[in-house]
Structures are given as structure tokens and as C-alpha cells.
Amino acid sequence: MANKKSQKNTTRKAQPSKGAKRSGSGGGKGFYLLVGGLVIAGGAALVMARDSGSEPAALSPLSVAETGAPASADAGVAIGSADAPVTIVEFADFLCPACRSFNSVTGKAIRRDFAGPDGPVRWINYDFPLNQASWAPALAAKCADQQGRYWQMHDLLFALTDDWGREANPNRKFIEIAETAGVETDAFRACLDDRSGLQEIGAARRYGESLGVNSTPSLFINGRPIPPRREFFSYAGMERLIQQELAAATAGSPE
Numbered sequence: 167m168a169n170k171k172s173q174k175n176t177t178r179k180a181q182p183s184k185g186a187k188r189s190g191s192g193g194g195k196g197f198y199l200l201v202g203g204l205v206i207a208g209g210a211a212l213v214m215a216r217d218s219g220s221e222p223a224a225l226s227p228l229s230v231a232e233t234g235a236p237a238s239a240d241a242g243v244a245i246g247s248a249d250a251p252v253t254i255v256e257f258a259d260f261l262c263p264a265c266r267s268f269n270s271v272t273g274k275a276i277r278r279d280f281a282g283p284d285g286p287v288r289w290i291n292y293d294f295p296l297n298q299a300s301w302a303p304a305l306a307a308k309c310a311d312q313q314g315r316y317w318q319m320h321d322l323l324f325a326l327t328d329d330w331g332r333e334a335n336p337n338r339k340f341i342e343i344a345e346t347a348g349v350e351t352d353a354f355r356a357c358l359d360d361r362s363g364l365q366e367i368g369a370a371r372r373y374g375e376s377l378g379v380n381s382t383p384s385l386f387i388n389g390r391p392i393p394p395r396r397e398f399f400s401y402a403g404m405e406r407l408i409q410q411e412l413a414a415a416t417a418g419s420p421e
Contacts (some may be wrong), residue, residue, distance in 0.1 A: 186242035186290045222355060224302075224335035233368025241370035243307075243316045246281035246288035251415040252408050254287055255386040257294035257374040260303035260323050261331060262382045269324045269383075272401050276408075277317075286412055291320065292370040294382050301367065303330070306340040308363030310349050318347035387411060 235241075242255070256273065258265040273289075280287035293304040303323050310319030322343050323330070330339035337358055344354045357363065374384065378391075383399075385392040388411055397403045 186240055186244040222335070222337035222341060222358060224337060233365050235365040235369035235372070237372035237376045238366075238369040239373055241366045241373060242290040242292040243311055244288055244290045245277055245317055246285055247283060248288060250281075250286055250288040252280075252287045252411045253290065253388055254404075254408075255290045255292065257292045257370075257379045257382055257384040259294055259296045259300045259382040260307070261300045261327070262296065265383045266324045266327055268399055269321070272399055272404055273383075274321060275401055276404050280405075280408060287408060292374055293367045294371050294374045294379060294384070295367065296382060301364065302336055303340070304367045305358065305361065305363050306337075306344065308366060309354050309357035310344055310347055312357055312363075313349050313353065315344075315347050315349050319344060319349065322347050 254276075258269065260266075276287070277289050279285075281289045293307070295301045295304050307316055307319050307323060310316055323340075326339075326343060330336040330343070333339055340358070341351050341355060345351050377386075381394070384394070385399075387407055392398050392407065398407065
């Protein structure tokens, strides 16, 4: 688990908003196969972005103190039905190795199998950048979200960290990845330049802090923190937690 040492380690009951905005579903199984192929190829299959003739500007070092947005439960991006009986909330950092490992396998598979339009799970992701370099990929994901392609960008950013994570200015790589994710790149570039999405990222991180989050990935299920133990972060462990919540919901429903 990646840690933000400066944050006081407290735990409070999460109350994620059912109103968190919803983005695209990720394109189904075909898209997940594409992501897997890109991981194996080490990014060689990326479609090159159109040459605009200018280098995209790098994001200057940033901290949460530089965003004026207050904590907001509406700053997350959701997939799955708003009426789903199980809500899973994740706070993640795109440069966190544990987040990459979790999202490349368990998280992606659980969302695919349980968070469809009629599935039993609603998954809400909140950006929680732990360091200055983590703001840039979070902004790239927000810019893809403007075109309803958040989850496609989300999965590719984790899959291709080795491609963009070593760049002093990763924005050119983000543009290439965005095109692969089906994002119109001129609008994407304009969003990177505008940087208005940083306020929402700051609101998401402050919301996590208000719940006692100080490391990533941090997950909650129906408002309760999931202990950061390996058994709960496997596919079998997460599926077991989901089934327990579904059983409890069924037991509590009037006949």
C-alpha cells in the first residue's frame, strides 16, 4: 500500500454519494482484451497521436493546497447502476504500484463481471494523488471523462505506466494513450491546457481525507472500509465480500 505519511491515520465510516457522475463502461470484454495486449507488448501497439506541431505543456508541480475545491462526494466517477445494492468506493493514485497491480487484475475483472448496467455493483473511483507527479495522470483521466471515456483511459494509464511514468513531460504520451482509448485528441489537448479538472481532483482527495484515507488503494464497500489485506484484494476475496453484502440486502428486504 502506498502511504501519505503526513496524513493522520484515522478511520471513519464512508458515505459515498450515489450521485457520483457516471462515465463509460469500458467497452466490454473486447476492450479488456485490448488492454491486456498492450501490457504484454509494453505499449508498442499504441496508435500514435496526430502531430499538432507543438509540444504539449507539462503540468507544473502541484499540491492539494493549490486547489481551492472543498471535499466533495460528487467528485468520483462511477460505473454501474445507481440502484445497485452494493457500492464499492476506491481511492487510487495512478503512480501507486499497489493500485496498478490491483486495478490491472482484480479491480478491472470485478468491474467487468459485476458493475454492468444491470449488475449488482456500483463502483466509484476517486483520485487520491499522493505526490506531485500523480496529478498529471489524474488530469488526463478527467479530460478523457469529458468525452465519456474515463474507464478506458483509466485502465490504459495503469497498463502503460512504464511508458509515461518515466517522462519528464508525460502529456505527449497521454495524448497517444487517449487516442487509443477513443478520445478525440484536439479536445483532450485543450482540456490538458485548461486544467480545470484539477479542482475536481482536489475535491476527491479532500473527500478521501475526510474519511480517514491516507494510503492507496483504499476501498470501501457499502460505507465500510475493506481491510488492506491480500485476501480481500484478490478476485475471490472481493467476490466473497460482494456476495455477503447481497445476502445481507436480501435478508433485510421485506417479503
